[in-house]
Amino acid sequence: MSLPPLDRSGAAPGPIGVFDSGYGGLTVLRQLVSRLPEYDFLYLGDNARAPYGSRSFPVVYEYTAEAVRALFGMGCHLVILACNTASAKALRTIQQKDLPRWDPDRRVLGVIRPTVEEIGRHTRSGHIGILGTPGTVLSESYVLEIRKLYPEVITTQEACPLWVPLVENLEYGNEGADYFIQKNVRNLLRRDPLIDTLLLGCTHYPLLLESIRKFVPSDVAIISQDRIVSESLTDYLRRHPEMDDRIRKAGFRRFLTTETEELFQERATLFFGSAVQADHLPLLHPA
Numbered sequence: 001m002s003l004p005p006l007d008r009s010g011a012a013p014g015p016i017g018v019f020d021s022g023y024g025g026l027t028v029l030r031q032l033v034s035r036l037p038e039y040d041f042l043y044l045g046d047n048a049r050a051p052y053g054s055r056s057f058p059v060v061y062e063y064t065a066e067a068v069r070a071l072f073g074m075g076c077h078l079v080i081l082a083c084n085t086a087s088a089k090a091l092r093t094i095q096q097k098d099l100p101r102w103d104p105d106r107r108v109l110g111v112i113r114p115t116v117e118e119i120g121r122h123t124r125s126g127h128i129g130i131l132g133t134p135g136t137v138l139s140e141s142y143v144l145e146i147r148k149l150y151p152e153v154i155t156t157q158e159a160c161p162l163w164v165p166l167v168e169n170l171e172y173g174n175e176g177a178d179y180f181i182q183k184n185v186r187n188l189l190r191r192d193p194l195i196d197t198l199l200l201g202c203t204h205y206p207l208l209l210e211s212i213r214k215f216v217p218s219d220v221a222i223i224s225q226d227r228i229v230s231e232s233l234t235d236y237l238r239r240h241p242e243m244d245d246r247i248r249k250a251g252f253r254r255f256l257t258t259e260t261e262e263l264f265q266e267r268a269t270l271f272f273g274s275a276v277q278a279d280h281l282p283l284l285h286p287a
């Protein structure tokens with residue numbers, strides 16, 4: 001695999017890179033920006049190759065590694081994979097094999113670990129439900145991480161293959177979308193009626209919250225990741241002042257997409273909550 005070059009300009013402060021397969025990471029970025037308004041952020045959505053959820057391990061790894069390198073090449077010292085599928089299928093290899101070779105001082109963080117810490121603390125019944133993409137569910141990342149941190153908790157997962165395409169195509173909030181949402185939510189709750197904590201294990205799903213809520217009993221908590229990730233990043237920066245010093249703080253945000261700027265701008269507002277100006281970034285591998 002040929003990768004984009006690294007920016008070797010040393011420790012000059014740079015933005016925090018935020019990566020997602022498409023628009024979903026913007027729900028996370030929105031919270032990050034509101035919690036850390038003075039920090040610079042560089043968002044990259046691989047919209048041209050989204051969704052990642054149904055792609056194989058090696059392909060998700062390749063695409064994610066390429067995106068991380070591109071963000072490093074643009075001066076980021078810290079990259080957040082604001083995508084469960086990329087966190088599940090690529091993070092470990094990038095952290096353990098790639099970073100020591102590429103540059104041991106840079107960091108890549110995912111969304112699964114901080115999410116698990118929070119949902120494990122939240123459940124009272126000890127039964128957690130995970131809604132995610134087929135990639136995230138098949139990787140068993142949540143099940144394994146929960147077992148590691150909370151061995152007594154029972155985890156049940158449901159793959160929702162159509163949810164990301166529904167969101168990416170703005171086909172939600174209607175009867176057709178609700179049919180699939182109800183089907184997946186019912187499947188999950190039927191398999192474990194003791195679930196009291198339901199995780200939206202995909203950064204696209206907060207946009208479906210209203211529909212999901214219709215099919216979930218009111219005593220079941222629905223947890224989405226945007227707030228969790230922003231709290232955990234704030235905590236990380238507090239505990240790692242050496243990294244915090246390498247992040248530029250001029251309140252600057254830049255958005256990159258592998259799709260056309262026009263398409264990205266048209267749809268991104270919905271996820272980010274305000275209008276965005278984007279630039280096109282071509283990545284190497286064809287979709």
Ligand code: DGL
Nearest residue numbers: 024051052053084085203
């Ligand atoms: N937002 C990504 C996630 O959290 C969506 C995955 C996809 O592209 O299918 O998993």
